[in-house]
Amino acid sequence: MDDMVRFNLIGSSDAFCRVKEQIVKLARVDAPVLITGESGTGKELAARAIHYFSQRGDHPFAPVNCAALAESLLESELFGHERGAFTDARNGTAGLVGEAAGGTLFLDEVDTLSAKAQAALLRFLQDRTYRRVGGGGLRRVDLRVVVACNGDLEAMANAKLFRRDLLYRLNVLNLHMPPLRERGEDGVELADVFLERLAKQYCLPKKRMSPAGLQFIRRHDWPGNVREMENLIHREFLMNDADELDFSASLPALSATGRKSDGAPSDFRSAKVRAIAEFEQCYVSDVMSRAKGNLTAAARLARTDRSAFGKLARKYGYAGKVQDAES
Numbered sequence: 001m002d003d004m005v006r007f008n009l010i011g012s013s014d015a016f017c018r019v020k021e022q023i024v025k026l027a028r029v030d031a032p033v034l035i036t037g038e039s040g041t042g043k044e045l046a047a048r049a050i051h052y053f054s055q056r057g058d059h060p061f062a063p064v065n066c067a068a069l070a071e072s073l074l075e076s077e078l079f080g081h082e083r084g085a086f087t088d089a090r091n092g093t094a095g096l097v098g099e100a101a102g103g104t105l106f107l108d109e110v111d112t113l114s115a116k117a118q119a120a121l122l123r124f125l126q127d128r129t130y131r132r133v134g135g136g137g138l139r140r141v142d143l144r145v146v147v148a149c150n151g152d153l154e155a156m157a158n159a160k161l162f163r164r165d166l167l168y169r170l171n172v173l174n175l176h177m178p179p180l181r182e183r184g185e186d187g188v189e190l191a192d193v194f195l196e197r198l199a200k201q202y203c204l205p206k207k208r209m210s211p212a213g214l215q216f217i218r219r220h221d222w223p224g225n226v227r228e229m230e231n232l233i234h235r236e237f238l239m240n241d242a243d244e245l246d247f248s249a250s251l252p253a254l255s256a257t258g259r260k261s262d263g264a265p266s267d268f269r270s271a272k273v274r275a276i277a278e279f280e281q282c283y284v285s286d287v288m289s290r291a292k293g294n295l296t297a298a299a300r301l302a303r304t305d306r307s308a309f310g311k312l313a314r315k316y317g318y319a320g321k322v323q324d325a326e327s
C-alpha cells in the first residue's frame with residue numbers, strides 16, 4: 001500500500017487497513033460518498049485519497065468548509081455569480097462548482113448547512129445543473145461530490161435538522177474513519193512519522209518518544225484524534241530539549257505550578273498566561289471527549305456558540321483547519 005503513504009495515510013492497524021481497502025474501492029466507482037468520523041480522524045485526507053486514486057485524479061479537488069461559508073454568500077461561493085450580480089461584483093466568477101469541473105467537490109462539515117443551502121445543494125445533486133447568482137443560462141457540470149461530517153446526520157434528519165432527501169442523495173457510499181484510540185499501534189507509528197517530518201522541517205536531529213511518551217500515546221483518549229496528537233508532538237518537539245520526548249513539556253499537570261524546569265518561579269504574567277492555556281486545553285479536551293469529538297455537541301455542552309468554541313478548539317488542535325480570518 002505504498003500509494004497510501006504517498007497520500008499521507010499512515011497506519012497499519014486492522015481498523016485502518018480496512019479503511020485503506022475501502023478507499024481503493026470507493027475510488028473505482030463514481031458516486032457520492034459520505035465520510036463520517038470524529039474531528040481530526042483524517043476525513044479530508046481520505047477524501048483527497050479517494051479523488052486522486054479515481055479516474056478524476058487529474059482534475060481539480062475543490063474542498064469547501066461549509067461551516068466557514070456565510071449563509072448569504074453560500075450560493076455565490078458554490079455556484080458563482082454573473083458580472084454585476086451585486087453592486088461590487090464587477091467580474092463574474094465560476095464558483096467552486098465551476099472550478100471543480102471534471103474533478104471532485106469536497107463539502108466538509110456538511111451538517112452545518114442551513115436549510116436554504118441544503119435545498120440549493122439538493123437541486124444541484126438532482127440534475128447537476130445550476131445557474132450562477134444574478135441570472136444567466138442553466139449550466140451543467142460533471143463532478144463527483146464527496147461530503148464529510150462529524151455529526152450524526154441520521155439523528156439530525158430524525159430531528160428535522162437535515163433534509164432526509166438530501167441525506168439519501170449524499171449517502172450512496174459511506175466511509176467511516178475510526179477514532180485514533182481504536183487504532184491500536186497506529187498512534188506510535190504516526191508519532192514516528194511526525195517526528196521524522198519535524199526534524200526535516202526544522203533541520204534538527206531526529207527525536208524519539210521515551211517509553212513514558214509511548215505509554216502516554218497508547219493510553220490517552222485523543223478526543224481530537226490525529227490532529228490533536230500531531231499538534232501535541234509538534235509543541236513537544238519544539239519545547240522539550242531532550243532527545244527522548246515524554247510530553248512533559250506540553251502536559252498541563254506537569255507544569256501547572258508555574259515553575260520553570262530549573263525550579264525557579266516564572267514571572268506572574270507568564271505563569272498566568274500558562275495557567276489559562278492549561279485550563280483551556282484541559283477544558284477543551286474534556287468537553288470534546290464527552291462530545292465524542294463532535295464540535296456542535298461540544299459547543300452545546302460548553303454553552304458557547306459553535307464558532308467561538310470552534311476557535312478555542314482549533315487553538316488546541318481539535319476540529320478543522322484554522323480559517324483565514326483567525327490565522
Ligand SMILES: Nc1ncnc2c1ncn2[C@@H]1O[C@H](COP(=O)(O)OP(=O)(O)OP(=O)(O)O)[C@@H](O)[C@H]1O
Nearest residue numbers: 008009010039040041042043044045226227319320
Ligand atoms: N492516517 C493519517 N496519517 C497521517 N496523517 C493523518 C492521518 N489522519 C489524519 N492525519 C493528519 O491529521 C490532521 C487532521 O486530518 P483531517 O483534516 O483529514 O481530519 P478531519 O477528519 O477532516 O478533521 P475535522 O473533522 O476536524 O475537519 C491533518 O493534519 C492530517 O494530515
Ligand SMILES: [Mg+2]
Nearest residue numbers: 043044108320
Ligand atoms: Mg476536515
